[in-house]
Amino acid sequence: MTRVQARDTAREILEIIPLVMRTVAAELRAAGEMPAPAHFGLLSILSTRPRMLSDLASLQGVSLPTMSNSISAMVERGWVRREAPDGDRRVVMIDVTPGGRAALERVTRCAEAHLADVLAPLDLTARRKLQGGLGVLRKVFAAAPASGARKNHRTPAKR
Amino acid sequence: MTRVQARDTAREILEIIPLVMRTVAAELRAAGEMPAPAHFGLLSILSTRPRMLSDLASLQGVSLPTMSNSISAMVERGWVRREAPDGDRRVVMIDVTPGGRAALERVTRCAEAHLADVLAPLDLTARRKLQGGLGVLRKVFAAAPASGARKNHRTPAKR
DNA sequence: ACTAATGGTTATGAGTGCTAAGTTATCATA
DNA sequence: TATGATAACTTAGCACTCATAACCATTAGT
Numbered sequence: 001m002t003r004v005q006a007r008d009t010a011r012e013i014l015e016i017i018p019l020v021m022r023t024v025a026a027e028l029r030a031a032g033e034m035p036a037p038a039h040f041g042l043l044s045i046l047s048t049r050p051r052m053l054s055d056l057a058s059l060q061g062v063s064l065p066t067m068s069n070s071i072s073a074m075v076e077r078g079w080v081r082r083e084a085p086d087g088d089r090r091v092v093m094i095d096v097t098p099g100g101r102a103a104l105e106r107v108t109r110c111a112e113a114h115l116a117d118v119l120a121p122l123d124l125t126a127r128r129k130l131q132g133g134l135g136v137l138r139k140v141f142a143a144a145p146a147s148g149a150r151k152n153h154r155t156p157a158k159r
Numbered sequence: 160m161t162r163v164q165a166r167d168t169a170r171e172i173l174e175i176i177p178l179v180m181r182t183v184a185a186e187l188r189a190a191g192e193m194p195a196p197a198h199f200g201l202l203s204i205l206s207t208r209p210r211m212l213s214d215l216a217s218l219q220g221v222s223l224p225t226m227s228n229s230i231s232a233m234v235e236r237g238w239v240r241r242e243a244p245d246g247d248r249r250v251v252m253i254d255v256t257p258g259g260r261a262a263l264e265r266v267t268r269c270a271e272a273h274l275a276d277v278l279a280p281l282d283l284t285a286r287r288k289l290q291g292g293l294g295v296l297r298k299v300f301a302a303a304p305a306s307g308a309r310k311n312h313r314t315p316a317k318r
Numbered sequence: 319a320c321t322a323a324t325g326g327t328t329a330t331g332a333g334t335g336c337t338a339a340g341t342t343a344t345c346a347t348a
Numbered sequence: 349t350a351t352g353a354t355a356a357c358t359t360a361g362c363a364c365t366c367a368t369a370a371c372c373a374t375t376a377g378t
Contacts, residue, residue, distance in 0.1 A: 003271070013183065016296050026366090037173060053357065062334085068357065112162070112169045136292065185336095197365070227326060248375085
């Protein structure tokens with residue numbers, strides 16, 4: 001990819017992604033009860049199986065304190081539970097509650113409905129393009145979690 | 160687009176967009192001096208020509224108070240100026256300062272560099288897909304600024 | 319002149335994200 | 349066994365996004 005292409009793509013990403021982000025967030029908000037996309041993703045991940053706090057943080061690519069806060073917010077809503085596993089008493093396992101599952105269910109249906117409205121006018125070609133593009137984004141950004149870091153959240157070696 | 164397709168796409172969007180968002184934000188942060196993607200977009204828009212505060216708000220799809228705050232932050236950084244036009248003394252025109260232009264320039268180069276690293280491994284096909292997808296996203300989300308609203312930021316008629 | 323609508327601002331509250339600075343709990347080792 | 353490092357979390361403080369409610373000005377309509 002040439003410099004010019006990179007710049008154009010960069011510009012486009014910096015322009016479009018926040019827009020999509022705001023729109024989606026606004027929809028979730030309007031749907032009531034879902035404060036943020038982050039919570040949605042978290043519930044999604046947790047609905048498969050319980051996870052350690054640190055695992056959640058690195059899966060989502062955020063710092064441990066950030067994840068701890070998000071989880072606290074969700075605990076307060078009654079969507080997840082913090083539990084102590086038998087073995088290592090330092091770790092905290094996060095598990096979905098039935099309430100959390102229900103919320104995920106509701107919000108999924110709602111988001112689906114809204115996005116379906118928006119996506120409805122797309123023809124087959126456009127849909128293919130969209131999915132192709134999303135796939136590329138996933139590959140690119142899942143592989144490169146920020147520029148380098150992401151392995152040591154603490155002060156780096158400090159000595 | 161069928162329901163199932165809509166749901167899958169919705170899921171994918173809700174998963175990928177925040178990820179990209181976080182990554183990009185982290186990069187801008189790491190680059191120093193750019194606190195948020197929003198400011199970048201604003202500078203971008205304003206670099207073409209000055210705008211009214213309300214226009215900026217509706218262009219970005221955010222509320223007037225939100226925009227007012229963002230602009231205040233940017234004024235404090237010396238990137239933009241509030242000025243009163245001759246005609247209507249209610250309106251505030253926002254204009255970029257030379258400093259703002261310089262910052263935009265720097266950050267563009269920086270974002271470009273980082274994204275170029277990330278995008279480098281893409282071959283022609285992948286790039287095409289990415290751009291196609293972004294194009295679809297733009298069309299879809301630029302046309303549908305949240306679900307309906309976006310025309311009356313004040314209390315809706317209240318009687 | 320009086321009221322209504324328009325353009326902005328301030329205040330408050332909930333979220334996301336970060337770093338820095340703790341707390342426990344576990345492990346290695348002298 | 350103490351001692352010290354490290355790992356997993358939490359707390360506190362800061363900056364930013366976004367929203368609504370409530371408030372000033374200014375302009376326009378009657």
